[in-house]
Amino acid sequence: MMSLHEAAVVFYAGVSGIGLLLSVYAMLHGTVRKGREPGAIRFPMAGLNAPVIGAALVAFGALGYLLTKYSHFNPIAVLIAALAAAAGGWIGMTVLMAKWALRGSLNDPHEEIEELQGTVATVTQAISPTQPGQITYSFRGQPTQIAARSISGEAVAAGTEVVIDRIGDGIADVELWSIVEQRL
Numbered sequence: 001m002m003s004l005h006e007a008a009v010v011f012y013a014g015v016s017g018i019g020l021l022l023s024v025y026a027m028l029h030g031t032v033r034k035g036r037e038p039g040a041i042r043f044p045m046a047g048l049n050a051p052v053i054g055a056a057l058v059a060f061g062a063l064g065y066l067l068t069k070y071s072h073f074n075p076i077a078v079l080i081a082a083l084a085a086a087a088g089g090w091i092g093m094t095v096l097m098a099k100w101a102l103r104g105s106l107n108d109p110h111e112e113i114e115e116l117q118g119t120v121a122t123v124t125q126a127i128s129p130t131q132p133g134q135i136t137y138s139f140r141g142q143p144t145q146i147a148a149r150s151i152s153g154e155a156v157a158a159g160t161e162v163v164i165d166r167i168g169d170g171i172a173d174v175e176l177w178s179i180v181e182q183r184l
Helices: 004-029 050-070 075-101 109-116 177-183
Strands: 120-125 133-139 142-150 161-168 171-176
Touching (some): 004 050, 004 075, 050 075, 109 133, 120 142, 120 171, 133 161, 142 161, 161 177, 171 177
Antiparallel strands (some): 120 133, 120 161, 133 142, 161 171
16 A cells, blocks of 8 residues: 555656646647637637746646655645745746737737638639739638739639639739539
């Protein structure tokens, strides 16, 4: 049977491991999620999300483990120190998330351009081989118009569905939806 000291070591190691797993999950899956409505984005709260909770758990478990295993402090003192470390990890990661990771990240025009890649649009003004036309698409629930040219260099009639390949210098390079659909 395990002693109370050994059980505390296992407990703190387990909490630290759970924190590491949660941190890896956040690293692989991110913190910003799509909402239910088309184009909607949900931002997590800076103080309550997977990276913050993971950091607090890692700090709590790591300090608790080290103090329990390698010192002769009273278990209550170890618990208080581990809780203080968790609070420090929580505060530190909250500040990091609020100031760096979550600050208006989706207001960056480069991210919007990347998010638009693959969006289906409708040609509203015919695209000729030599002159751009115009397309309309919905972005974050708002109808948007932009100049467009065909990546194949061929004419595209008004009313045709196209897919945005990329946007540069205020002009969308588009491909016929029928061609993209065949590749899928």
